[in-house]
Amino acid sequence: MRGVSIRAPAGNPSASTRRPNRRGQGDRLREQLIDAASRLLAAPAVEEPLSLRAVARQVGVVPQSVYLHFPDKTGLVWAVIERRYADLNRAIDAAELEAGDDPSARLRALCLAYCGFGLEWPGHYALLFETRATGQLGVGFEGSPGVATFARMRGAVQQCLDAAAAPAGDAFAITTSLWLGLHGVVSLRRSKPGFPWPPVEVLVDRLLGGLVGLPPDRPMGLFRDIPGT
Amino acid sequence: MRGVSIRAPAGNPSASTRRPNRRGQGDRLREQLIDAASRLLAAPAVEEPLSLRAVARQVGVVPQSVYLHFPDKTGLVWAVIERRYADLNRAIDAAELEAGDDPSARLRALCLAYCGFGLEWPGHYALLFETRATGQLGVGFEGSPGVATFARMRGAVQQCLDAAAAPAGDAFAITTSLWLGLHGVVSLRRSKPGFPWPPVEVLVDRLLGGLVGLPPDRPMGLFRDIPGT
DNA sequence: ACCTGAACACCGTTCAAGT
C-alpha cells in the first residue's frame, strides 16, 4: 500500500483550494489541526503513528503551517490529549448525573462510563492511558491528566464506604485495584479482540464485587436502557 | 535531535566493515536482525516506532537485506514477538517450579512472574499485550500468542479451586478478571509512572484476595528472597 | 498576520545488479 500516492483524497481540501483565514482568525487553523489530528488518532483500524503531513493534508494546508500553532508534532498530540481527556470527564459527569443518588449505582455508572469511553474510542484511550507521553508531563502524578479521573473514582468509592454500601476499607487501595481492572477491560479487549470476552457489564460487576465488595445484585433501575445485558 | 546524522554509532558495525556470511550461514543474519530489533524495541526511554533502517544499521547491513529474511517490517516484529513470548512462558515455568506444590503459592508465583516480565521489559510487554498486531493473527484467540499464558493462568486458578484453597467459582471467569488486573498492574505503571503505586506484590495480593478469594495471609515460605516486601 | 517554497535528513520498499 505504500508508494501509492494519494495527495488529496476526495472530500479533503488541498493546499491549493483552501483560502487563508482572515486577520484575527488565525486560531481557526489551530482548531482545524487539532480536530484533524484527533480524527486520525481515533481510527483503530491500523496502528500507524500519526503523520503530521496527513493532518495538514486533511486541513488543506502545507505541513509547515502546523508549526505556526504548535512547537512540534508532540505539541499537537498533547492538544488532542487534553480535549479527549475533557471528553472522558464529561462522559463521567453525565453518567453520574443519570445514576442518581445511590452510591453504588453512581460508582457502577462511573466505571461503565470509563470503559464505555475506552471501547468507543480505542485510539484515544490508548493515547490517554497506554502511552508514556501522558506520564511525562508534570513533576508527578499531580501534574498529569488522568489524576482527575482517578480522583473522581476514588470519591465514588469513598461514598460507597461512607454509606456502608461496601465493607470498610482503604479507599485509595480499593480504587487503585479497581482502576487496574477497568484499564484491563479496555486495554486487553483492544489488543486481544479474539478472546471470548464476557460483556463489559459482567466484567465491571465482577470487579466491583471482588475489589470493592459491592453486592452482586444489580442496583435497581440502573442501566434499564442498555440492551443485551 | 532530528537532523543529527549518526550513521554508525561507536561499537556498531557499518555496512562497509561487516563481512558477508559464508555459504550456508545466511541464517545468521536473520538471527542478528531479530536480536537487534528486539534490543531496539526493549528500550522504554522513548516511544519511537521501530525503524527498519536502525535495525540494519545495528547489524551493519544495508536496509534492503532485511527483506532477504522477512517479507516486511511487520514480519521482523512478529519474529521478535514470538521470541519474547517464549521468554515470558519460560519465566512462568521457572516461577512455578520454584514455588513448589502449594496451589495458591504457585498461582501467586505465576502472577508475580507475569508482572515481573512486564515491568522488566516494558517495551516487549507492550508489544505482546498492548498492540492490536498480536490480536490480528489467526482466526480467533486460539491462533494468537497470549492464549498459552492465559491457559496456564487458568490452570493455576483451577488447581486452587480443586484444592479448596479458594472458594468455589468459575475458573474461566475468575482468571479473566485476574488477567485484567495483572495487565493493569503492568500497563498503568508504565503509562502513569508518577502515580504513587504500591509495590507490585501488594497489588497482586489484593487482586488474588478480591478476585480469586485467596486468603490475605502470605503463603508461608514464599518470596522469602524478595526484599522490601 | 497568515501561510508557502525550497531544502535537509530521515523512513519503508522495490528492482536490478554485484561478488
Add this chain to the structure above:
DNA sequence: ACCTGAACACCGTTCAAGT
C-alpha cells in the same frame, strides 16, 4: 548464495520568503 546500488514516495523540521 549472500548482499548492495540506485531509486521512489513517504516522513518531521527549519529557514527564508510570499501576499
